[in-house]
Amino acid sequence: MKIYEALENKSIRDGILRTVRNLSYQVDKNLQKHPYLVEYAEEVRNAKKEIIANFDFWIEKAMGILQSKGVEVFYANDANEAIKVVKEIVGSKKIVVKAKSMVSEEIDLRKYLERMGNEVWETDLGELIIQLKKEKPMHSVLPALHYSEAQVAEILKKIGINGRNAEELAEGVRDFMRKKFMSANVGISGCNAFSVDSGRIFLIENEGNIRLATSLPRKYIALVGIEKILQNDRLALKSVLLQSAFFGTFPPTYININEKIEQQEMFVIFLDNGRKSTEFKEQLLCIRCGRCQLECPIFQNFGNIWGGSAYGGPMGIIWTAITEKKSELCFLSTLCGKCREICPMKIDIPEMIRELRRSIIMRK
Amino acid sequence: MIKPKLMLKFFAKNVAKTGNPLGIENARINRWWKEEQIKRRGEWLFFTGMLYQLTPYIEPLLKYIERLENSKFQEVLRMANFSRSLSAFLLSSITPRKSLEETNKILSNIYFILNSSIDVFYIPEIDTYSGILMYEFGDHDNFAMHARSVIEKLEEHGVRRIVTVDPHTTYALKNVYPKFLEVNFEVKSYIELLDPKKLSRSEEYVIHDPCYYGRYLQLSEVVREKLKKAGINYEEIRNSGKLTNCCGGPIEALAPKISKSIAEIRVNELGRSxxxxxxxxxxxxxxxxxxxxxxxxxxxxDGS
Incomplete structure (x- = not known):
């Protein structure tokens, strides 16, 4: 979809506006009721700054602790390397269940696994809808926010799920997915925060699908963007709490803390893909709560269509510059500064957008 | 979206030639002071930055650009004589008289209310566009070159204190110029300096804080103080002050349709006041x- 098609498609705009009204109110309430969250944010920001300044040191430490626990660890310099590793682990003709993960969108993992003859399922309801529609997620946390209940019912018919209302549809999807979980060979997840101290993967969710997708299959692969690394469990936990509080749903329904267990082969892939060498270092502080997206006047019109192949919105314009390309779409920003104002990590996105523009106009 | 480089080139060329992004001579659009008694010497230089004067010409420009916005014909913007004829077209009769008159009235209102609280003066010849658009486009070279010429004129006249009338010019002169060049003047928005009279108004208003005032310059509280002093009732919505939402204006020239859609969202949110x-x-x-x-x-x- 191109931006002018998206502009005509009022369901995107209506879906986002409906969501933002509700979630902004929730975020304000969360901060009022839990003022310590602001201190957490400061603490996590400082911790992440330290990691980013000494990436090599922390990555080595992270890989070391995982190896000592019997995890197979890989470092991927770019998307191709990451895909190659996953392909080798998964092989072909397998059933793969995925947790929703933006980093897997970033490397377009599902496509490659399907091409190898695997049956791949997105287990998050919104992401499943996107998978069935062959689209990209409209928002990192709410991938299908632009679809109405009636549209969702229509889409789910593709996999034989029928229902008269949201409850029946959800029940249908649960039944469908349960069979997939039980028969899956491989589970794949991203990572919301990684604790170097313990080698644990922290993941938050509201549906419970991540827990099943990462614990039931015999093989479990976690994709970890190197900026997700934090020093210890305490910081990792604070980071995921912040992510949910600033998105709007607090506390999250589930917090998963995954580590190597005896009955499961575990693989962790650290992904660089432009992160270490980027000129936009400040963006690596991002905890991907998605708040800047919903509050952005441009995002409100286009969702993730305003962005690159995976990331959209204010943070997504910069993330795209880091992992993919510098896009002229950055000129659509109004530089209104709302993203900077509401960002829990206080990332100066407008200034980076101006820098991005500067490097684009300097190109011959 | 118009190709950013094409639009930037159009603006930057015009600024270099006429001092403002639309390519219309300042003397032709800056007329608010002609019928008024203004002082040419004083303590605070009144500096409009031409934004109010340019605004009546923006609407016809946008109607024109809307047709090119999502089309491959936008290459016409590249042609030099096209730029010239567009500027001439903007100057021609379709610019509504009413909005020109309103602009003049807004500026003279601001000048004379300031005159009652501070020693304000005006030198039309050195009043010019700030160049902020080029800075926002990331074009530091053209921005710095223009800023230098603005500062030189101010220096020639020994200006030490400047009072501005719009957020874009205020931000440019106060926060951005010092990042690029040495400045020896102080900048304040007129809102900080005015001393409003008590009015009796029964209407309820709602405030739309501009992004530069709300977040970058943090003047929203001052606005509210002055409104209270004038006895004006207003309602507060969540998205005001630091949390204000954009009107869409900054991208109007690149993408008028998108800009308009943002304005729609904002107006709905502001309600009926x-x-x-x-x-x-x-x-x-x-x-x-x-x-x-x-x-x-x-x-x-108004009416005072």
């Missing part, structure tokens, strides 16, 4: 979607 704005770009853009937006000066001084 009369909207107080304090930026010519916000004012024009909110009015593009049939809102009852007014300039702060019209609320504070």
């Amino acid at each position: 009369k909207i107080i704005t304090m930026c010519p770009i916000c004012l024009a853009n909110l009015r593009r979607v049939k809102s009852n937006a007014l300039d702060l000066s019209e609320v504070l001084f």
